[in-house]
Every structure is written in structure tokens, then in C-alpha cells.
Amino acid sequence: MVGTFWLVLGGCGTAVFAAVQIATADTRDIPVGVGYLGVAIAFGLTVLTGAYAFGHISGGHFNPAVTVGAAVAGRLPWTKAPVYIVSQVVGGLIAGALILVVASGKDGFEATGRMAANGYGANSPDGYGLLSALLIEIVLTAIFVWVILGSTDRRAPAGFAPAAIGLTLTLIHLISIPVTNTSVNPARSTAVAFFNGDGAPGQLWLFWAAPIAGALVAGALYGPLFGERARSATR
Template sequence: MADTSPAPRTLAVVAAEFIGTFWLVLGGCGTAVFAAVQVAQADTLDIPVGVGYLGVAIAFGLTVVTGAYAVAHISGAHFNPAVSVGAAVAGRLPWAQVPVYLISQVIGGLVAGAVIFVVASGKDGFSATGNMAANGYGAHSPDGYSLVSALIIEIILSAIFIWVILGVTDRRAPAGFAPLGIGLTLTLIHLISIPITNTSVNPARSTAVAFFNGDGAPGQLWMFWVAPLVGAAIAGVLYGPLFGEKSRTPVPA
């Protein structure tokens, strides 16, 4: 018989959330750092060959799809403090478990950020300052969007992201397709907001690279915790009253 005692289950959740968040940051931020902007030379002409915004958006979506299929049956595949808080607000996750999720996610993201930093530093001329796929607003926004613009878009997109997650994991939803729905949503979210904030909707992803990036990112990190958590709380509060709460897996007592 499988061991269902609390300690082994907690260890499995920690491992799943750590590895899943590590994969999300490595796959998404790593693509942004290593592959978003590349230039090839042909007859002295510089030709851009990087994946650009579209490639980065797809990379983030793919990390969620693959990670969720791998460990959703273990931890729910949150990989994001906003998802865990939204699930708790909606009654899908006991609040007592939320710290385990958040700590695992933040540490997993930071380890991935360190790996990106070490690998990127192996290239001659690389400077981490301003080049670690950090989130930002104002002067640190990719296209110069203000704090107000960043707050609005991050709250709205975080709420929509959690709303989709709650919807595709509702027991009335088609089984087996949740990771695809979540991954495609995250891809679309990035297509909308990379120019505005470099897209967070995930405090662990933002924390993972902010301190390696420097250049104002640590000082702006507060916004990329507040906005996703506010959006998550909105979605968590409204999902049940609007759509009727039907979790596929009963919340443990």
C-alpha cells in the first residue's frame, strides 16, 4: 500500500512545485535571455534570427503544459503563488498548505534564475544588469508603460489566468485537457503583456530573476507580488458565486 501519511505527501508536493517552477522559469526566462534576440551575419549584414516575443510566449506556455501533465496529479501543478492563493480563496486548497506551495515555488524559481545567470555569464560580454528577463514598469517596462498601466494589466490578466485554471479543473469540464487550456492561456497572456511589463502574473517568476537582473527590478518587485495576488483573490472569490463551485478533486478535510 502506498504511504499516504502527511510527511511523504508534503515532500512530494514540495518536489513537484519546486521542479515545476524551476522548469517554468528556466524554460520561459531562459528562452527570453538566450534566444529572444539573436543576430546572424550574412555578407556583413546583421540578420535577426531570435524567437522574439512570440517565441518567449510559446516557451512559457509549453513549460506549463509539460509541467502540468507531469505533476498535476501530485500537487495540482500550481508553479505560481498566485495560483495557490487563488485556489485557497476558492476553497480548492487548504490555507494551511499555502506556505508549503509558496516556499517551494519561490526557491525553485530562484534556483532556475541562478542557473540562467551562471550559463549566461559564460558568454563573452554578457552583463546580467538589465538582461535577465526581469519584470518592470516605467523606465523598466519594455515599451515604457507606467505603473498604473502595469497594475491594471497584471491584475486583470492574473484574474483571468486563475479563472481559467478554476474553470478547466472544474469537475464539469472535459477531463484531461486542463494543462492545454492553462498553457494556451499563459501563452496568450504573454502575447498581450510582454511589451507592458515583460509579463509576470507569477510572483515566483518575477522574484526568480529580479535580484540577478538588478537595474531597478528588485525595487519594483513589490508590484509583481501585489498585482497577481489581488487578481488571484478576485478570481477565487467570484468563481463559485458566478459559476457554481464544482472542484474535480474534493478539498481534503
């Protein structure tokens, strides 16, 4: 719960507070916000720091899709998955509420459409449609789960998993912020959708269905493609 709180606060908070900022010098407006690059880095840093802080406690699950992928791959008992997922959603919602309260302290702030929600069509940052959103979220979530499973495999170099996972999430955001504002995480999407309004709650189904589908694929295929049995078969 705390890890997901940190992910949403760091990532979505950066998008809401710092992505678009304008400073005025004489008569000119100068953009000083962090933009897409800064938001992508913020999400990567939250996962990197969160995984180092909480990985030894809970496995560092801040994402229902990761939990599902780990369960399918046999890394987590299915009986624990519901507790993980509920905790992730609760942590995300608390962070979303905190972002809203802080943002509301700025004169003229309007939450509708400005809470870093995910979306497609009119709610996509660059106007990408449903099929594009569905495909990118499935594929990128599958890759993200593969990286997590691979970097935490007992054969992988010890101690480097959080860095690999954080850098992967940064790259994923660089790819897909223009398409969907990047979910690959149903808890992150849920955290701000209802505060954002503007069609985001009605599109939330996709940001549960697509990441979970990608995680199911990744969890099911990790063993056959990259597991020890697959490696032995190539010798």
C-alpha cells in the first residue's frame, strides 16, 4: 500500500504539479515544466526507490498487473493476490486524494481533466483511439512483467532488479505517454480517474483489462521462453 502510494504521488504528482509550468521573463512566457521526460523519469524513480525500500518486505508489488503476472508465473501464491491488489488500490487512492487536496490550493485549479488520468480517443494526450490504447497497454505491460520476472530470477545478478525495473518503467512512459498517458498499472489508473472525471471513469475498464491481459501473457510465457527448462533445452 505504501509503495503504491509513493508511485502515484511521485508519478502522477509530477504530472499534475510540474509537467506544465510557465515562467515570465519581461514580456515572454518561458516553459519551465518537466514535460513528458520529467514525468517518465519520476515514475521510474518511484519504482526504483520503492523497490529498494519495500522489496525485501513484500516483493515490491505496487501494481495489480505485476501481482497477477507473478502469480501466474508461480512467484506468488494466488491466495495472497487479493490482499496485494486491494492494498495497491487503496494506497493509490490515498495518493490521488492527496494530490487533489494539494493541487486545489492553487488559485484557479480545476481537477476535471487535469489529474493525470489515462484515456483514449478524446482523452488520449495525442488523440490515439481505442485499439491503439489496447495494444500498447497489453504489449508494454507484458514487457514490464517480463523484465520484473527476469531481473528477480534467482539466476539474475543480485541487487540490480530495482534499477532495471525503474529504467524499464521510464522507457515505457517515454513510449506511451502520448498514447494513453501510460497506465500499465490498474491501481495507478484508478487512483486518479474518479478525481479527474471528464470521461476517465468510463474508460477505466481498459486500464484494468489491458494490463491484466498483458500480465497474464507474460506470466504464462516467462517459464517456457526464459525459464531454466527453456535454457536447458537449447544446450
